[in-house]
Amino acid sequence: MASTLVYDVVIVGAGPAGLLAATWMARTGVKTLIIEKRASQSRVGRADGLEGRTLEILDSFGLASQIWKEANQTIEISIWCDLSDGSLHRHRVSPNTEPGWSRFGESTLAQSRIEEHLLTLIESSSSVEIRRGTVPKSMDYNFSTNDETCHPIKLTFSNANEDPQILRKYEYQEDSDSSMSDASHPRSLSLDSTYSEIDDEIYAKYVIGCDGAHSWVRQQLGLTLEGESVDEYWGVLDLIPVTSFPDIRKRCILKRRNGTLMLIPREQSMVRVYFQIPNAIAIEYKKQPCPNVLLQIVQLIMQPYSFRTSQIDWSTVYQAGQGMNVSMQDAYNLGWKLASVIHGVTTPEILKTYHEERHPVAERLMNLDKRLCQGMRSSVDAYNATDDIRHSHKQALSEENTLAAGVAVSYAANKVVAPICTQDPVVQAPCQARKASISKRLQVGSRIPSDVLLNHYDAQRWELHDMLPSTGQWNLVVFGGDISNKAQLTQVSHLSEWLHRSDSPFRQLRSRRVGLMMESVNAVLIHSAPRKEIEFLDIPEIFRPYSENFGYSYCGVFADNVSYDGHGGKVYETFGIDPRGCMALVRPDQHVAFLGALEEVHELDRFIASFLK
Numbered sequence: 029m030a031s032t033l034v035y036d037v038v039i040v041g042a043g044p045a046g047l048l049a050a051t052w053m054a055r056t057g058v059k060t061l062i063i064e065k066r067a068s069q070s071r072v073g074r075a076d077g078l079e080g081r082t083l084e085i086l087d088s089f090g091l092a093s094q095i096w097k098e099a100n101q102t103i104e105i106s107i108w109c110d111l112s113d114g115s116l117h118r119h120r121v122s123p124n125t126e127p128g129w130s131r132f133g134e135s136t137l138a139q140s141r142i143e144e145h146l147l148t149l150i151e152s153s154s155s156v157e158i159r160r161g162t163v164p165k166s167m168d169y170n171f172s173t174n175d176e177t178c179h180p181i182k183l184t185f186s187n188a189n190e191d192p193q194i195l196r197k198y199e200y201q202e203d204s205d206s207s208m209s210d211a212s213h214p215r216s217l218s219l220d221s222t223y224s225e226i227d228d229e230i231y232a233k234y235v236i237g238c239d240g241a242h243s244w245v246r247q248q249l250g251l252t253l254e255g256e257s258v259d260e261y262w263g264v265l266d267l268i269p270v271t272s273f274p275d276i277r278k279r280c281i282l283k284r285r286n287g288t289l290m291l292i293p294r295e296q297s298m299v300r301v302y303f304q305i306p307n308a309i310a311i312e313y314k315k316q317p318c319p320n321v322l323l324q325i326v327q328l329i330m331q332p333y334s335f336r337t338s339q340i341d342w343s344t345v346y347q348a349g350q351g352m353n354v355s356m357q358d359a360y361n362l363g364w365k366l367a368s369v370i371h372g373v374t375t376p377e378i379l380k381t382y383h384e385e386r387h388p389v390a391e392r393l394m395n396l397d398k399r400l401c402q403g404m405r406s407s408v409d410a411y412n413a414t415d416d417i418r419h420s421h422k423q424a425l426s427e428e429n430t431l432a433a434g435v436a437v438s439y440a441a442n443k444v445v446a447p448i449c450t451q452d453p454v455v456q457a458p459c460q461a462r463k464a465s466i467s468k469r470l471q472v473g474s475r476i477p478s479d480v481l482l483n484h485y486d487a488q489r490w491e492l493h494d495m496l497p498s499t500g501q502w503n504l505v506v507f508g509g510d511i512s513n514k515a516q517l518t519q520v521s522h523l524s525e526w527l528h529r530s531d532s533p534f535r536q537l538r539s540r541r542v543g544l545m546m547e548s549v550n551a552v553l554i555h556s557a558p559r560k561e562i563e564f565l566d567i568p569e570i571f572r573p574y575s576e577n578f579g580y581s582y583c584g585v586f587a588d589n590v591s592y593d594g595h596g597g598k599v600y601e602t603f604g605i606d607p608r609g610c611m612a613l614v615r616p617d618q619h620v621a622f623l624g625a626l627e628e629v630h631e632l633d634r635f636i637a638s639f640l641k
Contacts, residue, residue: 031228034179035061036370038232040164040245042066044075044139045355046238047146051089052363054153056500058370061230065188065239067161075139075352076266076300077292080130081435081475082353085360088498088618091145092132099135100295106275108282116284116332124279129435131478131491134279136294139352161188167235167248176376179231234366238359260401261310263322265301266294266342273333287329298341301326310345319343354393357437358386364500364616365444373537374639378443385439439473444615446472446622446635467507467612468604472623476505476614477603480596484559484567484585489595493618495552495586500616502537502549506571506626507600509609512557516609517566519626520553523611524568526629527551533636549613549636552584556600556607559587 037053039046042064053060078086078099086092105124111117125133150156162185169181237245241253269276276299280291289303303326305313313321319340327335362382368374441447469477478493496503504527511517527534537549553571555562564572571584590597599605606625613622613632622635 033061033228033230035059035230035232036179037061037234037236037366038063038181038183038230039236039238040243041238041240042143042158042160043238043355044142044146044352045359046236047143047150048085048356049236049238049359049363050150050156050158051146052360052367052498052500054150054156055089055498056364056367056371057153057155058367060156061232062156062158063162063164063185064158064160065163067188076136076294077351077353078135078137078142079353079435080125080132080134081437082356083132083135084130084435084475084478084493084618085356085498086145087132087493088496089149090497091149095137095142095145096132096135098141098295099137100293102134102136102279102293105279105281108275108280108284110284114285116282118275121275121278131493136292136300138295142352159185162186163188164244167245176372179233181232181235183230183232183235185228185230233370236359236362236366238355261305261307261345263301263303263305263310263313263325264342264344264346265319265322265326265340266298267301267323267337267340268297269299269335269337271330271333271335273330273335282329284329287325289326289329303329305345313345317343354390358382360498360617361386364498367500368616372641374444375641378639381439381442381444384442385445388440389437435475437474438471439619441473443639444621445619446613446631448472466606466610466623466625470603470605470610470612470620470623472620474620475618476612476620479599479602480591481554481586481599482559482589482591482596483582484555484562484587485564485582487559487591489591490586492554492599495583496614496618498616502616502621503614504534504549504551504611504632505614506551506553506611507603507605507609508553508555508626509605509607510557511555511566512561519609520555521568523626523629524570528570533633533640537636537640550584552586554586554588554599556588559589562587 036058037060039049039053039060039062042050042062046062046064050060050062052058078095083092083096086095102124104121106121107119108116109119147158150158165184165186167181167183171180173180235245237243239245246253273280276291277293278291279293282289282291287304289301292300292302294300303322305322305325309321309325322343322345323337323340362379365374365378365382369376369379439445476492476496478491481490481492482488483490495505506520506523508520509516511520526532529535534549538551539548551570553567567585572580572582573584574580588597588599600607609626611622611624611626611628611632612620613635615621622632624631
C-alpha cells in the first residue's frame with residue numbers, strides 16, 4: 029500500500045556534495061531524505077584530492093582532524109621537462125601550496141573515507157534518512173502557492189536493480205560529483221527496465237540535485253549545461269608504484285614530447301597518475317577497459333625511469349572538469365541558507381544568492397581549468413619554452429592554490445553580503461579606501477582567515493576558525509583593540525550597549541535562539557591588550573553572557589597575545605587591523621557579511637534587518 033511521506037528537503041545523490049548538504053541538514057535539524065542509486069558507497073577510485081578550504085569546511089563540522097591524520101599531505105610540486113636532447117630534466121621544485129592562506133594544505137584521501145566520515149556525522153542525527161539503491165522516477169511541482177508551510181514538490185522513486193554488472197555499467201557513465209563537470213561527457217544510460225516500483229509518494233519543500241553534471245534533477249527542470257566541450261581525454265590510474273623515479277612522493281608534472289602526466293602521492297604508499305591519452309585509445313578503452321594499456325602509456329612517458337606495479341587498484345578515462353572540492357563548497361554555501369529559510373530565520377530571497385555567489389566562481393574555475401590543461405599538455409622543453417608559456421602555467425598553478433582551493437573566493441554584494449558603502453556610488457571610492465584602512469586583509473564577501481589566539485580566561489590556544497563552527501549561527505567578531513586603554517574600552521562598551529538595546533536587530537536575532545544555534549548570533553571579542561591587565565568584570569557582558577544554570581560563558585573573549593610557548597600574538601598585525609578596532613559580522617559559512625568601524629552600529633543594524641524575517 030502506498031505511503032505518503034513528507035520531508036523538508038530531498039537530496040538526490042549521496043556523493044561528497046550530497047553528503048555535505050545533508051551534514052548541514054543534520055546539524056540544523058532539518059527533516060531530510062537522501063536518495064542514491066548506488067547500493068553502497070564508493071570503495072575505490074573517484075575523487076581523492078582535498079583542498080585547503082574544503083578541509084577548513086570539514087573542520088568546522090569537527091571532521092578534519094581524523095581526515096588530516098589519514099590523508100597524505102602534498103607538500104611539494106616538481107616540474108619535469110624534456111631538454112633539447114630529449115632527456116628528462118627536473119626543472120624546479122616548489123611548495124605545492126602557498127604558505128599563509130590556510131592552516132591546511134592540499135592532501136589526498138580516498139573518496140570512500142571522506143564519505144564515511146560525513147556519514148558518521150549524518151547518522152548521529154535523527155533528522156536525516158538515507159535510501160540507497162534508489163533512483164527518482166518523477167517530479168511534479170506547484171510553485172503558484174505562497175504558503176511557506178506547504179510541500180509543493182511531489183516525487184516518486186524506483187528501486188535500482190542491484191545486479192553488479194548493471195550497476196557497474198551505470199556508474200561507468202556517471203559523472204563526478206561536481207556540478208561543473210564537462211558538458212561533453214557521455215550521458216548516463218537509461219535503465220528504466222531494470223527498476224522496480226516503490227509505492228511511496230514523497231512531498232518536499234526543496235529538492236537539491238547532487239547527482240552529477242547530467243543530473244536527473246536538472247533534466248526535470250529543463251536546465252542545460254553551460255561551458256564549452258573539451259575534446260581531449262585523460263587516463264587515471266591508482267596504484268602502488270615500483271619505480272626508480274626520484275620524485276615519486278612529490279606532486280609532479282611531466283611535460284614531454286611524447287605526452288604529459290601528473291603524479292599525485294596518496295595515502296598508504298599509493299599514487300594517482302593523470303595522463304593525456306589519444307582519443308582513439310580512450311574510445312577503445314570505454315568499449316573494453318584494459319588498465320595495462322593505460323599503464324604502458326605511463327611507462328613510455330616516464331622513460332628512462334622504470335615504472336611498474338603488481339596491482340592497479342582503479343583505472344578510468346575521463347574528460348577534464350572540476351570535481352569534488354568545488355561541489356562540496358557549493359553545498360556548503362547552499363546548506364545554511366536553506367536551513368535558515370526552513371526554520372523561518374531569514375526570508376526565502378537569500379536562496380537567490382546561491383546562484384549569485386557560486387555561478388561566477390564556477391565560470392572562473394572553468395577558465396582556470398582550461399589554462400591548467402593547456403599548460404599541462406604543452407609539450408615543450410625547459411629551454412625552448414617561451415616566457416609567456418612559463419608565466420601562464422606558473423600563474424595558473426598559483427591561482428589553483430587560492431581560487432581553485434576556495435580560500436581566495438570573494439562574493440559580491442547581495443542580500444547576505446553588505447555593500448562596501450551605503451552612500452551614493454560616486455563617493456564609494458573614498459569609502460572603499462576607508463574600509464581598507466580598517467583592515468588590510470579582512471574583506472567583505474571573503475572567508476575570514478584563521479590565526480592563533482589565546483582564550484582570555486585560561487590562556488589556551490585557539491584557532492580563530494575554531495570559534496566559528498558550522499552550526500548555522502552567525503558571529504559578530506569584534507576586534508576591540510587595546511582595551512587596557514580607557515578610551516578604547518569605552519568605545520567597545522558603547523558598541524555593546526547599542527547591540528543590547530531592546531529594538532536592536534542584533535538582539536532580535538540573538539534572542540531567537542530556542543534549541544538551535546542557527547537561530548541566533550554570537551558575539552566574540554578579540555582584543556590586543558595584555559590579557560593580565562584586563563579584569564573579568566571590565567569586559568562588557570555581551571561577550572560573557574550569564575546563565576542561571578551554567579554561569580558565565582568563558583568562550584567569547586580572546587587576546588592577541590603570545591602564548592607561553594611562543595605562538596600567536598600576530599592577528600592584528602597579520603590582518604592589518606586599525607588600532608581603533610573594527611567589527612566583522614561573519615556568516616554561518618565563515619564568510620564576512622559586514623565589515624565596519626566600531627561606531628558604525630547603524631549600518632550593522634540596517635544590514636541585519638534587511639535579511640531577517
